[in-house]
Amino acid sequence: MKTYECVCGARLFFDNTHCLACGHEVGWCPGCARISALESLAEGGYRCLHEDCGAALLKCGNYADHDVCNRLVAIVDGRAEALCDCCRYNDVVPDLSIEGHRERWAALEAAKRRLFYTLDLLALPHGTADEGFDPPLSFSFMADALPDAGLWRSTAGSERVYTGHAGGHITINVKEADDVERERLRVDMNESHRTLIGHFRHEIGHYYWDLLVKGRDEDAFREIFGDPAAPSYGEALERYYEAGPPAGWPADFVSAYAAMHPWEDFAETFAFYLDIVAVLDTAHHLGFSGIDHDASLPRMLSAFQQVGLAANELNREMGLTDLVPEVVTPTIRDKLAHVHRLVHQASG
Ligand SMILES: [Zn+2]
Ligand SMILES: [Zn+2]
Ligand SMILES: [Zn+2]
Ligand SMILES: [Zn+2]
Structure with a gap:
């Protein structure tokens, strides 16, 4: 992730809505693909203040109405889309009449924008149903129906909401955006990390399995990740929740959950690959010399090890969990190589 510069010279970050130094409103300009200072226009709308741009803009409806x-969206021939290039993928959004849901939705959207930044950095294809993309990508952010608890009332129906992916549709339970709840789940499930961006990177891994592997590259997938039909997903799931991961799983899997079934292994490996790309891209823009996401896999992994070592030690100094808990064994390297090849074929 890059950082950007305000007209006043202060540094702007990807999540900013205001410049903390001069108070200018800021936002993502689709004209120059950057966080830029905005000038509010008398006739309504905004102008991008970046010197090379000057695009006429409107705020995304979810920026203007819900923060x-x-x-922003570009005004072309007096018209503009209602929602930005990230928000237009939403199918169901949280029920805002429930206290705390706006803040949780904001955290989900911030993670989703970061996901799209990395997908676009890798030039991975994605699109909506309106654009005729197959399979179309969409998101639902929903809460469980637990009327007595009062906290997680549903926005749609009465059943429990499972975070997951089906046919291009990604559902994330809103409670994952609650820090206390998410940390409790992380400890319960014995995970080294549990984050919103991690959920998005995992679920999009299932999406890219559908898009890039299903019916196209399944033989190569089976060779590396195993046969998804034996055992079936249902059997594997039941076995995992009864018996847990096999002893010695860290030699072959990036996480315990990856050991559940080849599809989950692929999604976890894909998510780890996106972690690596995002961390290397950020390290590059922060001035770590000789480090970038755009390299051969061996170079990426050696750079990631270098950055990871530094970040882990810094985190330990502050009493935080390791930034990079994974150890890349030869088996995991082969799985990452499969994902690396798929990503480069898709972007080419
Ligand atoms: Zn400023
Ligand atoms: Zn601009
Ligand atoms: Zn938006
Ligand atoms: Zn999954």
Whole structure:
């Protein structure tokens, strides 16, 4: 992730809506693909103040009405889309009549924008149903129906909401955006990390399995990740929740959950690959020399090890969990190589 510069010279960050130094409103300009200072226009709308741009803009509806977005849309021939290039993927959004849901939705959108930044950095294809993209990508952010608890009332129906992916549709339970709840789940499930961005990177891994592997590259997938039909997903799931991961799983899997079934292994490996790309891209823009996401896999992994070592030690100094808990064994390297090849074929 890059950082950007305000007209006043102060540094702007990807999530900013205001410049903390001069107070200018800021947001993501689709004209120059950056966080830029905005000038409010008398006739309505905004102008991008970046010297090379000057695009006429409107705030995304979710920025203007709910403050859960910081993106703008271009005004072309007097018209503009209602929602930005990230928000237009939403199918169901949280019920805002429930206290705390706006803040949780904002956290979900911030993670989703970061996901799209990395997908676009890798030039991975994605699109909506309106654009005719197959399979179309969409998101639902929903809460469980637990009327007595009062906290997680549903926005749609009465059943429990499972975070997951089906046919391009990604559902995330709003409670994942609650820090206390998410940390409790992380400890319960014995995970080294549990984050919103991690959920998005995992679920999009299932999406890219559908898009890039299903019916196209399944033989190569089976060779590396195993046969998804034996055992079936249902059997594997039941076995995992009864018996847990096999002893010695860290030699072959990036996480315990990856050991559940080849599809989960692929999604976890894909998420780890996106972690690596995002961390290297950020390290590059922060001035770590000789480090970038755009390299051969061996170079990426050696750079990631270098950055990871530094970040882990810094985190330990502050009593935080390791930034990079994973150890890349030869088996995991082969799985990452499969994902690396798929990503480069798709972007080419
Ligand atoms: Zn400023
Ligand atoms: Zn601009
Ligand atoms: Zn938006
Ligand atoms: Zn999954």
